[in-house]
Amino acid sequence: MAASYFLGVDGGGTKTEFVLTDQAGTVLATHQGGPSYYIQIGFEGLHHLLAEGVSAVLKKVGATTADIDYAFFGLPAYGEDSSAQTFLDVIPEAVLGHHRYACGNDMICGWAGSLGGRDGINIVAGTGSIGYGERQGIAARGGGWGEVFSDEGSAHWIAIQGLNVFSRMGDGRLPKGPLYEIFMTELDLKHDLDVCGYVFGREGHGPSRDKIAALSKLVARACVQGDTEAKRIFDRAGYELALIIDAIRVSLGFTGEEEVPLSYSGGVFRGEGLILEPLKRYLSALYPRYSLVTPVMSPSLGAALYAARLAGTLAKVSQ
Template sequence: MKQSAGYFLGVDGGGTKTAFVLIDRSGQEVARHEGGSSYHVEIGVEKLHVVLDQGVQSVLKQAGASTADVRFAFFGLPAHGEDSKIQPMLDLMPEALLGHRRYACGNDMICGWAGSLAGEDGINIVAGTGSIGYGEHQGLSARGGGWGEVFSDEGSAYWIAVQGLKAFSRMSDGRLPRGPLHELMVQEFALTTDLDLCAHIYAKSTPQRDRIAGVSRLIARAAASGDPAARRIFTEAGHELAEIVDGIRRRLAYRPGERVNLSYSGGVFQSGDLILEPFRQRLSACSADYRLISPRYSPAIGAAIYAARLAGAPLDMAVNA
């Protein structure tokens, strides 16, 4: 059998896109690919196989490598570990793509944690299409949130969008004063009447979850324009994300006074202080021990870092973020 050239493959799945990164043993990125959603709950297992196969083949072709050259891979997949019946199928899928078992599968929350903190102890909170937190501390690991958009995903783009849509309906009904949010929604969806929004939101198009989550960008614009309702939504989102983090901290058995390294990832945090300021405020009220750290590497790089760690070959972090 051909000896592995030592490449580490990281796959960071998500509800909107899936990132593939191949790095060598010195920690240098050699190939990258971005594919579509890998949220099997929405796209189905067969489509997931196609997305993963295309991504793996793309990075290997760019590097002039074969699957035998992959020393170890980590596939971070959304909703992994949340359905005992389908998980064995997800865990076996990479073997068909790689032709070997030098890989591991896990929830994509691990990618965000490993990238943001470079695989060191601490907690990471992800706020993208959905929201979820994950942390490790002295051999313990814990997750929080991530129960799906129907009754969880607090602080996520989907959650923010739903709260914004509620605010729009209240403004239209006269239950809230009309602010910039109302006009932005009318313009964005070219509404003849406010009720036409129902046709846009309830349209039977795919993927509906991502489409609704995209409305969060309008809520952010409204908040930046001074809309009180939109600003309240982002304040509540920051508080919700902080509550997820603090629940994880307690489960990881941090001692009072012990520093808790905390980082973040996901598109919602691109809103900057709009989300970070209320996030920090609620964290400070929960504990004085948090140390907020800007993400060191992307979740995709994090997946590769984690793959190297699982292979027993931690990287020297020379990788290009």
């Protein structure tokens, strides 16, 4: 019999991870591609990205798309625009050549990976931010409305707050702290007002969403160096993420003395204490029974796990 595989695709605003596993869940091949945020790269760009990534992981094991038993594509912004839904749902078919797949928001990958598919909540703070949880077959999400007016606590949000602080330090509304010099040096600015050229673009277009989000690392560095305003940004980020989590808890019906398994994923959490410390503090004030656990596996492996779960569910339905 020909080998069969599960494919997990964890999309994001900065990178997209592809994972191919066997039926036992053993990782056989991985591949990393660029951002799969269709609002940024377009539908054609997404098609090309997915085709390239799927081809890359299959090539490593000498397989074809026909060998994929089931796949799950976790895509950023999926489910947030009805007019785009039809296009997003059929792009994987063009890549795989069959219907053995499902699409969903990339928040599902984070949840499935961090909690191993168990009931509970996962909070994502990467380029954007979003929370997702499941309990007794009920699902709920919170946040994730996009960087223009939401995505609180995300890398993009932290970067924007940092740029705001930089501007205030530049014109004297705030005293200059470490953040000011870090931005001046790392962005190679001759004058602080040159940051406008960096953000708004010298040729009619500025940096992409993920490039702006990358500036959150400068805010984190300033925080480590004792910048008071940078610390306030991370404190507020923890507060905003806590609000998202607690709204999901209420939607899922966790009440009273019931423990709520909670995990996390996304690049902002690489700062560990910078974000986890305020997050824990605000969570304990909202609900004392959160149980914060280290992620069990990566979101990309979580996507493959979810694909296997969906395959099993569909098999039972067809019997």
